[in-house]
Amino acid sequence: xxxxxxxxxxxxxxxxxxxxxxxxxxxxxxxxxxxxxxxxxxxxxxxxxxxxxxxxxxxxxxxxx
Amino acid sequence: xxxxxxxxxxxxxxxxxxxxxxxxxxxxxxxxxxxxxxxxxxxxxxxxxxxxxxxxxxxxxxxxxxxxxxxxxxxxxxxxxxxxxxxxxxxxxxxxxxxxxxxxxxxxxxxxxxxxxxxxxxxxxxxxxxxxxxxxxxxxxxxxxxxxxxxxxxxxxxxxxxxxxxxxxxxxxxxxxxxxxxxxxxxxxxxxxxxxxxxxxxxxxxxxxxxxxxxxxxxxxxxxxxxxxxxxxxxxxxxxxxxxxxxxxxxxxxxxxxxxxxxxxxxxxxxxxxxxxxxxxxxxxxxxxxxxxxxxxxxxxxxxxxxxxxxxxxxxxxxxxxxxxxxxxxxxxxxxxxxxxxxxxxxxxxxxxxxxxxxxxxxxxxxxxxxxxxxxxxxxxxxxxxxxxxxxxxxxxxxxxxxxxxxxxxxxxxxxxxxxxxxxxxxxxxxxxxxxxxxxxxxxxxxxxxxxxxxxxxxxxxxxxxxxxxxxxxxxxxxxxxxxxxxxxxxxxxxxxxxxxxx
Numbered sequence: 001x002x003x004x005x006x007x008x009x010x011x012x013x014x015x016x017x018x019x020x021x022x023x024x025x026x027x028x029x030x031x032x033x034x035x036x037x038x039x040x041x042x043x044x045x046x047x048x049x050x051x052x053x054x055x056x057x058x059x060x061x062x063x064x065x
Numbered sequence: 066x067x068x069x070x071x072x073x074x075x076x077x078x079x080x081x082x083x084x085x086x087x088x089x090x091x092x093x094x095x096x097x098x099x100x101x102x103x104x105x106x107x108x109x110x111x112x113x114x115x116x117x118x119x120x121x122x123x124x125x126x127x128x129x130x131x132x133x134x135x136x137x138x139x140x141x142x143x144x145x146x147x148x149x150x151x152x153x154x155x156x157x158x159x160x161x162x163x164x165x166x167x168x169x170x171x172x173x174x175x176x177x178x179x180x181x182x183x184x185x186x187x188x189x190x191x192x193x194x195x196x197x198x199x200x201x202x203x204x205x206x207x208x209x210x211x212x213x214x215x216x217x218x219x220x221x222x223x224x225x226x227x228x229x230x231x232x233x234x235x236x237x238x239x240x241x242x243x244x245x246x247x248x249x250x251x252x253x254x255x256x257x258x259x260x261x262x263x264x265x266x267x268x269x270x271x272x273x274x275x276x277x278x279x280x281x282x283x284x285x286x287x288x289x290x291x292x293x294x295x296x297x298x299x300x301x302x303x304x305x306x307x308x309x310x311x312x313x314x315x316x317x318x319x320x321x322x323x324x325x326x327x328x329x330x331x332x333x334x335x336x337x338x339x340x341x342x343x344x345x346x347x348x349x350x351x352x353x354x355x356x357x358x359x360x361x362x363x364x365x366x367x368x369x370x371x372x373x374x375x376x377x378x379x380x381x382x383x384x385x386x387x388x389x390x391x392x393x394x395x396x397x398x399x400x401x402x403x404x405x406x407x408x409x410x411x412x413x414x415x416x417x418x419x420x421x422x423x424x425x426x427x428x429x430x431x432x433x434x435x436x437x438x439x440x441x442x443x444x445x446x447x448x449x450x451x452x453x454x455x456x457x458x459x460x461x462x463x464x465x466x467x468x469x470x471x472x473x474x475x476x477x478x479x480x481x482x483x484x485x486x487x488x489x490x491x492x493x494x495x496x497x498x499x500x501x502x503x504x505x506x507x508x509x510x511x512x513x514x515x516x517x518x519x520x521x522x523x524x525x526x527x528x529x530x531x532x533x534x535x536x537x538x539x540x541x542x543x544x545x546x547x548x549x550x551x552x553x554x555x556x557x558x559x560x561x562x563x564x565x566x567x568x
Binding site for chain 1 (some may be wrong): 249252253255256257260261263424440441442457459460461462467472473474478479
């Protein structure tokens with residue numbers, strides 16, 4: 001992971017099979033923590049790629065290669 | 066935790082009290098956020114004992130909260146609930162209320178929060194009588210008043226109501242509520258924009274092609290036909306909720322999170338919105354009515370009230386010059402959704418050989434406010450094993466997948482707590498109300514001044530009248546519907562048109 005001034009842009013190595021291992025982008029995102037009146041806390045979550053669509057196609061492609 | 070206070074709810078026998086206010090206060094109580102010396106006094110015309118009132122509220126609270134409403138906590142909470150019968154237009158009843166509240170407060174005193182959960186026609190008499198009976202005086206603690214929407218039905222009536230309210234209360238005591246601002250995902254617009262550093266640099270005319278704000282409801286008007294027919298979608302949704310969301314998307318970063326700093330920035334946005342010209346209303350808006358609306362309860366056969374509208378607004382400032390903001394809302398739509406879509410521009414030069422470059426989807430940020438609260442960012446990726454073919458992929462964050470699995474509280478829970486704590490950040494100031502009416506009045510008047518023109522109809526369960534597609538196409542854009550799919554011009558039968566002469 002690369003830490004960039006508070007924002008983390010992550011390249012996570014993932015994959016259910018060895019053949020399917022690949023890199024997918026994620027963005028670490030500050031969002032308001034729900035139900036935190038009046039302090040308005042911030043927590044960090046990730047924007048992630050949908051695995052069900054994108055990952056399977058990437059894994060498939062790599063196998064064929 | 067809040068300070069000791071008495072919450073006086075006017076309109077205590079209504080649905081808002083039973084279904085929203087009491088459950089929200091109960092939730093705050095269960096979370097230990099209310100001071101033990103917090104009292105709730107309901108007032109309405111119906112004669113009722115304290116116990117009968119508590120019993121009624123308990124039934125609704127259990128319906129609303131389900132298992133979260135356990136008997137032990139409810140018994141503790143209900144002990145602080147009281148009822149006072151009274152006519153809101155009768156000053157003597159306010160003196161009686163004052164005596165009852167003083168009796169309940171005893172020597173403790175404390176602040177008082179008056180919640181006007183009543184018909185808009187009673188706002189004026191209520192604040193005048195609060196003033197006339199001395200209930201607005203801050204002699205033994207703070208006094209605040211929450212006013213529900215709708216706040217006026219046009220600019221003139223909003224100004225008149227503001228004047229009446231200001232005769233009784235200082236602006237700092239007035240909390241005009243728009244429950245949209247209490248939604249976590251609307252507040253998160255501020256966090257998303259100003260607690261992250263990578264979005265704000267592209268949040269402007271250099272990178273954004275257009276912004277679409279959609280509030281779709283699947284439901285029809287149901288039992289609200291009488292009210293709705295006098296309001297229509299433009300008064301019911303646009304002047305308040307949608308303008309507030311627009312302000313949160315478009316505002317400049319406030320210097321600090323404080324009520325006036327935030328509201329000053331919203332006012333700057335409203336001041337910069339180009340006021341539409343009623344004469345050319347069809348150039349920047351389209352309206353429609355769902356088929357069968359005129360058969361709804363309390364809706365006249367000849368009604369030409371719009372149940373759907375789409376409006377283009379332009380913001381004449383440095384950040385947003387040339388970026389159209391499309392706002393649309395309707396009843397009986399294809400799905401229930403509230404979402405903000407930031408559509409970014411296409412890359413200035415595309416080096417790839419794409420068959421139809423116009424079909425390539427540019428980056429798009431979709432913020433779903435409700436339901437299925439989420440943030441999605443779409444971007445282009447290469448399709449594996451398919452030459453240099455591109456596909457659109459999405460990065461997404463779903464609140465329901467959040468690590469801590471926090472339950473998103475109801476908007477009223479947050480807003481009531483803020484009002485008790487004296488934080489007006491998420492309430493609307495008088496100038497915001499008047500400016501948003503100034504923008505919406507020409508749209509409302511433009512359409513109501515041409516009642517003999519055909520009112521486009523749409524089939525319930527669709528995305529509005531087919532004319533809405535033509536409207537946005539004339540502005541060189543396409544609607545982006547729920548799930549981020551662009552709406553192609555649907556091949557539907559020619560829409561029915563209704564032409565009705567005014568009665």
